[in-house]
Amino acid sequence: MPIAEQPESSELLTRYLLGALSQEEAERLDERSIADDEFVLRLDAVENDLVDAFVRGELSGESLERFESVYLSTSRKAEKVEFAKAMLRFQERSAAAAVQQSGAKTPSGARRKASDDHATWSWLAVPRLELQWTFAAATLLMVFASAYLITKNEWLGRRERAAHEREVAAERRATDLERQLSDQRSASASAQKELEELRASVPVTESLKTITVLLLPPTRGAGQIPTVSVTPGTDRVTLRLQLEGDDFPSYQVALREPAVNRIIWSSPRLRARLEGQAKAISVSLSAGLLKQQNYIVELTGIPTRGSKELLTGYVFRVVLK
């Protein structure tokens, strides 16, 4: 099976990061860790989870030993561990703050309140020095309570602002979608008209024979590879790539032959279009370009500014009839 066809398992990548693979296997992955955009992202994700597992004390046995003796052998890795520790600390603090906020609503909080009520009245019976201590403690409590309320107020304010930002973004997205839908409708209408004119002007026998195939976004795990059956006389193959999201103003599509790891065709810049419920990109290739084998269609996002990003790869099989 060609190397780029099946994504490596997390276990294999973890063993790679821990230096537990054979030299041959490691070298194969070394190459991809520099030359394969998608692989780099997968490796980064596995590395982050591995470092987090170490920080949380979830590693044991050989994994822990290798992590300490092999992975942590350079300062760069130690920095990653420091970062993971800081993340864990931040999350623990956030969780503690959340528990503190909900504490007053729990039964134990109610019990504490009852006990506090009892103390409110019993202070009248204590000697003078203890009374002073009680007042001091009460003052301290009030200071803490004020600080807590101020912090909570700020936190609520931040949450409210974040919610507002999300709401505005959602509204903007809805407006954009409506506009795109309207554009799509008018484009479809004019395309329909153009098609009818074309049909009227071109004899049926001269029309091109095209095969269209819809490729769905790849999912984790082994799935059925879509097959494109190319019959004799086929002129063009249209690939409709369904997108998971439309995060870029334009895209580029490249067709890779995994057997030789070579790009054999690439598209100009393309825009995503709404097809049914999802956004999709369509490309049309000459059927003569295709041989009986597997191919990967690589989808790259092109931002307005910044570098291109390889987003995903759609695998399909060609069968020549």
Place this chain on the structure above:
Amino acid sequence: MAELKKDWILSPEAFRRLLRWLDDGSDSGGERYLEMQRRLTAYFSRKNCLCSDELADETLNRIARKLDEKGTITEVSALHYCYIVAKFVFLENVRSVKPIQTGATELRNSDSATRRAGGVSEIGTEDLREKTFGCLEKCLGQLSANDRELILEYYRGEQRAKIERRAELTTRLGITMNALSIRACRIRNKLEACVDKCIRQT
């Protein structure tokens, strides 16, 4: 590899040519260069080279020199060419009489025992830990509300709870697990770079 000029110095023009070549027709504003430097540093680091930053720079310098002399490199893709040169740099480093260093051994002897004795907390100093935490809070504040929420949710919890939370996130966001992991990883890379920069500045 062909013999290259010994006294070659990276000029601004040669550097711009390298950036253009790595960008492959688009203008990434230097981001592609930084990404390649990060990948190369990680590669040398995985190979247990202590001076991984320097070796990454050496690799990119050699490519810039080659581009300066040949005009362009078309035999293989830019990414593959970077790997080929990096491999040469690594092998030269291993074989050189005075290696820049490939030794995990020394660090193992000095640091590992300390780490085992004291656990994770022994890796960095208290000062660095506080700086890292302060910078993390600052950098989290610079993320968009959505990205901040996503990264904190994605990396929260332990083992099974984490897996379940991630599954919930995919449902809530309407994306696949693969897309979610890539999105979270991009945000984390951005955050780590921000924290790294912040620590160096302070």
